[in-house]
Amino acid sequence: MKVVAYSIKPFEKEFLARANQKKHDITLISNALSLDTASFAEGKDAVVVFTNDDVSRDVVNKLADLGIKYIATRSGGTDHIDKKAAEKRGIKLANVPSYSPQAIAEHAVALALALSRKLEKAIEQGHHFNFRQDELIGFNFYNKTVGIIGLGHIGLATAAIFNGFGCKVLGYDVVVPGNLQDIKLTALDELLSGSDVISIHVPLTDQTKHMINAQAIAKMKPGVMIINTSRGGLIKTSDILPALESGKVGYLGLDVYEFEKGLFFEDHTGDKQKDSMLKRLIENPNVLITPHQAFLTKEALQEIANQTIANLDLWQQEKCVGDACVNKECKTKTTARPLKMDHTNLLP
Numbered sequence: 001m002k003v004v005a006y007s008i009k010p011f012e013k014e015f016l017a018r019a020n021q022k023k024h025d026i027t028l029i030s031n032a033l034s035l036d037t038a039s040f041a042e043g044k045d046a047v048v049v050f051t052n053d054d055v056s057r058d059v060v061n062k063l064a065d066l067g068i069k070y071i072a073t074r075s076g077g078t079d080h081i082d083k084k085a086a087e088k089r090g091i092k093l094a095n096v097p098s099y100s101p102q103a104i105a106e107h108a109v110a111l112a113l114a115l116s117r118k119l120e121k122a123i124e125q126g127h128h129f130n131f132r133q134d135e136l137i138g139f140n141f142y143n144k145t146v147g148i149i150g151l152g153h154i155g156l157a158t159a160a161i162f163n164g165f166g167c168k169v170l171g172y173d174v175v176v177p178g179n180l181q182d183i184k185l186t187a188l189d190e191l192l193s194g195s196d197v198i199s200i201h202v203p204l205t206d207q208t209k210h211m212i213n214a215q216a217i218a219k220m221k222p223g224v225m226i227i228n229t230s231r232g233g234l235i236k237t238s239d240i241l242p243a244l245e246s247g248k249v250g251y252l253g254l255d256v257y258e259f260e261k262g263l264f265f266e267d268h269t270g271d272k273q274k275d276s277m278l279k280r281l282i283e284n285p286n287v288l289i290t291p292h293q294a295f296l297t298k299e300a301l302q303e304i305a306n307q308t309i310a311n312l313d314l315w316q317q318e319k320c321v322g323d324a325c326v327n328k329e330c331k332t333k334t335t336a337r338p339l340k341m342d343h344t345n346l347l348p
Contacts, residue, residue, distance in 0.1 A: 001316045004041050005048035006033040024312050038062045046070035048308060051077060052265050057085040072311045074304050077231060079204040084169030094311040098153050098299035101226035105157035107294035108199050108229045111253030115288050142166040150202035151177050158199050159183050170195055192219040204231035216241040223250030229294045232256040237277050244284050250329035252287045254292045264292045
């Protein structure tokens with residue numbers, strides 16, 4: 001199969017090469033997919049994209065006009081893809097529904113620990129040989145209540161770590177998985193009002209967009225810690241900023257940002273104008289932001305590459321991937337992974 005893969009970072013190449021084993025003719029380019037770069041897909045069968053790529057309706061239509069039949073994303077989330085446009089043009093889609101949930105969970109907990117123990121400030125002071133402790137008082141997680149919103153693979157992995165710390169873990173999801181251990185299921189409002197720490201693990205959909213807004217924040221404990229390693233749009237930034245500045249939200253750990261598109265994954269140190277809301281967040285001493293790196297472990301990168309190539313393999317064999325499994329033109333039925341995100345349960 002002839003493929004072009006967009007938004008490829010240098011560190012991804014070895015993982016994709018190891019997974020591909022020269023089975024597919026894959027052109028790796030660093031450019032993000034857009035209307036301007038869609039022309040690189042001419043003569044290809046499939047494109048491979050990432051979360052920062054533009055896979056909107058206009059781009060999907062241009063890809064279809066170029067003869068693209070398949071789009072595979074190297075991510076669990078698919079909110080960057082206009083799925084209706086793809087279906088209308090007969091383009092089949094596939095994602096990586098689950099890859100090393102521990103990688104995301106461990107990063108979420110790392111953000112929480114770094115915030116609670118003021119590690120960023122301690123490290124910065126240490127670089128200047130300032131070893132005073134006056135402003136470094138933190139808190140124990142032991143006996144704290146942690147609320148997990150979204151009980152997919154990542155949410156459960158995060159809950160397990162906090163359980164190991166001796167936390168009381170509350171969980172909320174619309175559809176409850178059957179493998180819950182040491183998690184007390186609650187209503188969403190009860191979770192919001194009863195948690196010292198809230199970690200979010202749901203996909204970005206029309207239903208979940210801005211689920212953490214002024215109304216939700218008002219129900220939370222004063223000084224609550226919020227951790228988001230899922231999608232930036234789950235938090236309404238214009239509502240979280242005043243809550244941080246008033247102290248209602250005591251700590252905020254983000255690996256994603258509502259307006260990160262075109263910003264994260266690249267070096268913007270030389271930009272004359274900086275995103276004003278992101279700048280306000282960064283300047284807050286109780287905020288810690290990482291650049292969408294929760295997935296960035298050797299294990300996760302190899303799993304992403306393996307599953308991406310496996311999707312291409314199934315398409316080449318004319319077997320089903322994702323929505324193709326319910327398509328009459330699919331020649332061979334298979335138990336291939338469906339096109340879904342790691343967290344299939346949506347908030348109402």
